[in-house]
Amino acid sequence: MSIEEMGRRAKAASQVMSGFLPRDRGRALLAVKDALRHKAPEILTANEQDLEDARKNGIGEALLDRLTLNVKRLDGIIDDIGHVAALPDPTGEEFDSRVLPNGLRLRKRRVPLGVLGVIYEARPNVTSDIASLAIKTGNACILRGGKETLRSNLLISDTIRQGLRDAGFPEDAVQLISEPDREYVHQLLKLDKYVDMIIPRGGQKLQDLCRRESTVPVIIGGFGVGHIFVDASADQERSLPLIGNAKLQKPSACNAVDTVLVHRDIAGEFIPKLGRYLADRDVKMVAHGAAYELLAAVAPEKTREGEDGDFDTEWLSLTVNIAITDSLDAAVTHLRAHGAVHSDAILTNDYRNALAFMNAVDSACVYVNASTRFSDGGQFGLGAEVAISTQKLHARGPMGLLELTTYKWICEGDYAIRE
Template identity: 40%
Template structure:
């Protein structure tokens, strides 16, 4: 690592730490004014944002990036409007900072409560998606944190423009611009420095591919909020409504292929396979989805005239495709389905389709994932859909937060003691 990169990152860290103290005392009104200003300018500059983003997109295509990568990178009018709506949704949410739980009087006479406080300085390392620049900054801002953003080199032009918009928004109500800083160098050694800056950064949130997160898990000294894979399952139970199962499972796989909450493996109870698989798999094949199936599923589908089926291999059950490919397995019962999820799942999001409450309750209790769903598409595992506003990421860890990470996930608690001159004896 060059001394210039190290010095640059240290300076960013120093400024972020100083800004974090100002953010911790910022009023809700100041934070909301900044967010509304950012939303306003995002809409005003929508055409310019798309124009600059197109430069990033064309460069990515010229460098041979695949369709999934380009999809993540591309900002559409809908993407831009969703960013603005996310900002406004965060404004409408109650500010968690400074809230104190009900004081409880102790035998000694002291009164004890817990105050919600910011984490401090958050470092976010992400690839492709420039909307993360707005989403992450907004959540960190509202939760009273300072943030250091290091986007991928492929989105450098988009991220630079969005950073300027954010910093203008911070300045409007008198908040420090250093509360949101974007690392402008594309030198990868900046990441190596960032993930070891324990004196300045309190937590790292990685948003990117498996290789990035695996590297950070191996090298980071700063604690992380992260998930590695999104191998999401849907299990169609014997007592499922067939029409509902078809509708939900079509959406879970084909609404978008690239997100981490898209279904990658479909599990079908053998008692309902003949009723649901032919209809559902015709939809998949008509949409160009490659089907990788076990032998029981193959038998059911071939009996109904299906061709172009691929035999599922062991690695398919362990793969997050992020593409129009789906693994399908026919199972004997809910126990086999849950055992499969336990063995191959990534603890991200898993769903059951059933009208049997007892089966649904078992699934909710026994499937150990950050989001567990009944009769709903896995695509709902998202901060915006959960009413959190924009999300900073998904966590499948059990400490310190789990699932879509919104405002509360970017805070901590500290004990507050109110005394009246009491002394310990």
């Protein structure tokens, strides 16, 4: 099927989807959940075949982790569909109601965006997450996953389509581009006749490609260098497991910390503690400036000197930059210079410093005394997410159900005529 035909079918399906009641869309999601549960053994087999090919092709451990499905992960993916089904549906909500002096009654009503084009790399769970959020909000979606998980994505998307058919919904509300050729991405980016929004989930090259070539509005997100600034007032003992969580809990995630900045006043005491803590957990440390001597003294085998470009690297692995900074202002300046647009944190017991950091850092998610790993639709109570937007229009941070809607004005009069 051509991309043009996929777009035409998706647009037609989106018009049907928007006409279903919220309870009916919830019923469709439960049918999708049941279908995926039934197909779970086959999905795991397909994923293992994808992983086997990925290993033969020399894929690194960080990417392999993103590709991997196991029983626990797949159960979580399927359960998340039930969580999305149970969430309040924002479509149809009316707000900002008022009556003008001329008697015209105005209000805004939330409606689906229409057709989403989502381009993503590696993670097969994204196929299910996006499809479930799109179904819940009455949207349709055209998906293009990475070639590394083609078997997994095809089987997941085909099973979702089966669930839609079982529930009496149009199966073309969820479509997957099965051809790995990059040319199909370029065609999707030009499909403004049918697609209402492009959402790329991947590295900087993919984001730049979509921003440069798309004739469809693009939501940029998913890439950013994550920082934690350890203020002089921070509780050092409690900071260690927090930093460990931000690096270790899922190193390949986009919200894992990439750079730890330590205030000069505590650097001599805290950095050796941090070095021993991370080295014991097999984390490689890229030390900058005076931090190198402090780390090399306690963990020489896990420490190397920083180089040009390291501060701009999203590691996606058990690697982290460590550097010393003179002040909170210097830390903020560093963040602004090195890709702080996603998830960034301060560890501090000084309220004024916490407030200054919150006000000065222009990231999608700003944390005080919390791990950056919380930047996630499920953790934020959104059920799942389509992406984490790092731009400012129309959505920012984890994009859940609300962010997949727009609104229209409803204007009612009594045969009103403008004077």
